[in-house]
Amino acid sequence: MTSLSLLELRHLRTLAALDETGSVSRAAKRVHLTQSALSHQIKVLQNHYGLPIVRRQGQNIELTEAGKHLVTLARRVLEEIQATERNLAKMSEHASGSLRIVLECHTCFDWLMPLMDAFRQNWPEVELDLVSGFHSDPIQLLEEGGADVVIGSEQVERRGIVHHPLFRFEILAVLAPEHPLRAKKILHARDFDGETLITYPVPEERIDLIRNVLKPAGVQPERRTAELTVAILQLVASRRGIAALPSWGLKNYVEHDYVTARRIGSQGLWSDLYASTLAETAARPYLRDFLVTARNTCFATLDGIIPLEPAEQ
Amino acid sequence: MTSLSLLELRHLRTLAALDETGSVSRAAKRVHLTQSALSHQIKVLQNHYGLPIVRRQGQNIELTEAGKHLVTLARRVLEEIQATERNLAKMSEHASGSLRIVLECHTCFDWLMPLMDAFRQNWPEVELDLVSGFHSDPIQLLEEGGADVVIGSEQVERRGIVHHPLFRFEILAVLAPEHPLRAKKILHARDFDGETLITYPVPEERIDLIRNVLKPAGVQPERRTAELTVAILQLVASRRGIAALPSWGLKNYVEHDYVTARRIGSQGLWSDLYASTLAETAARPYLRDFLVTARNTCFATLDGIIPLEPAEQ
DNA sequence: CATATCAATGAATACGATTCATAAGTCTCT
């Protein structure tokens, strides 16, 4: 089909990112390019169509009418492409197998559930499971063949294991709205002295706040555990202690004044999330599709997360 | 939307061309690239998906199952893109106006009619017309504002006029199946000596066979005219003379042995078709869309035509 | 008002798609 169009999928991908982030620089991170690159892309498109596509709105940008047209196109097209690429993947080898997921991070339930539903639809032949219970060395599970993916935040170098970066997120301190510490904009290690820390029932080394902030400062608050995120929040709200949770799940509770969130340290406490697999299973098409849609749905639904550079391979 | 895909629209465009032409080199002409470029593109895609996309079938190629998946994707996507680009075009200026078409070439009716129907649907605001009758200087009509496009085969340099190349086609001699000349594979100028030439009712200079072949050789056969292509074919079939017509319209008649077609000269007699407009109207979005879909539908429906390089601008 | 963060832009760069040159395969015709 002939076409005088200079439009390419790369444009559509950045358009979609622009729409989702509302900012050129955030969109740039999302598509792993510089802000400048996206600015140039936008300019080329606007010249080509003779129409503004984005409008500066204060700090950020906003799509114009024309931009929205292109975004709906982008959505449809990118989805169609992913669908047929899935079909192609199914035609190649390794199109079936198992995807047994180990979660190091309890809060990941939030985004994992809808993701697993979608995946089950797209890959009915793949045996999808969540392997439950606590595991001291989840990576070993991979090597023993007891699991296929570990979702966690530590990136330990080990032969035959590859870590696929998902995203970076901030961990915020969660307080009851009446808590005295609410006065401080930023909490530091010694602010936790004498407080009760409410966490998931996992070893200390697995809790970023303790490992990276409190322990180095020699602060050792009391601990109390709960299995579910809502239970932790409930305890916090009823003034039984402080918690540290990913920012994305807090938004609703904070907005309704159920709890208050505060940054930890002047830079904030950040953690990276990886999906780790055997090098061998990393090549499986359904695994790659799982990772792509995982990132997509996370970016779409989780606020305040930051893309990570894809692993060089 | 994140994507590990290296797929780009350029790939989809060549896929579509590959499917329509069944040959890498013909597809290359269609998308204005070299055969080598397309070969490389195909290889990249096959490596990426780990699947063959085309299969060599003797001289030409054939799409595999995977290739067909991609082609249906390509069709859908490219169509969607054209649709939204039309929408964008309508949002810019010059989105309405008139498109009055002058035909220098009678046979163009064949492909112009469905094209005009499609155009009318897409651009209801544009006043679409076929200006009828014979015009000695159709380009002048453009300058006088009596028409907007001239579709013809001569490319006369004139200030303020731009010629948009459509395609190149071959003109074949058409004989009655029993005609003595059927024995020759190729007809030359002197073969026409003493024959009756059946043409459209236009001046000699407008008839490529006469202007480029017979006149230079000093051959001057009798002439007889008919308005419609079917009428000409009817006269030929009933042995009233020979005609010279574009190859594309002949296929059905030749296959049913209604008439016989022969090449004219060892290289064949070829003619280029252009759409000419004022430079000013060339910028109008609906005109550009008209040209794009004209080329597309011609390539899709007309056999044996060859793309021309787009005019440099 | 200083600082941080944003988008825009021109020039330099680097990457990769395309071309070039060539080889190898396929069909047709004599």
Add this chain to the structure above:
DNA sequence: AGAGACTTATGAATCGTATTCATTGATATG
């Protein structure tokens, strides 16, 4: 069978252009 006219495939060279770099001007925030 062999010549010729077609194809497609492939590695190396080239060229175009998308991206980055470096900088500026805007906009918000404390």
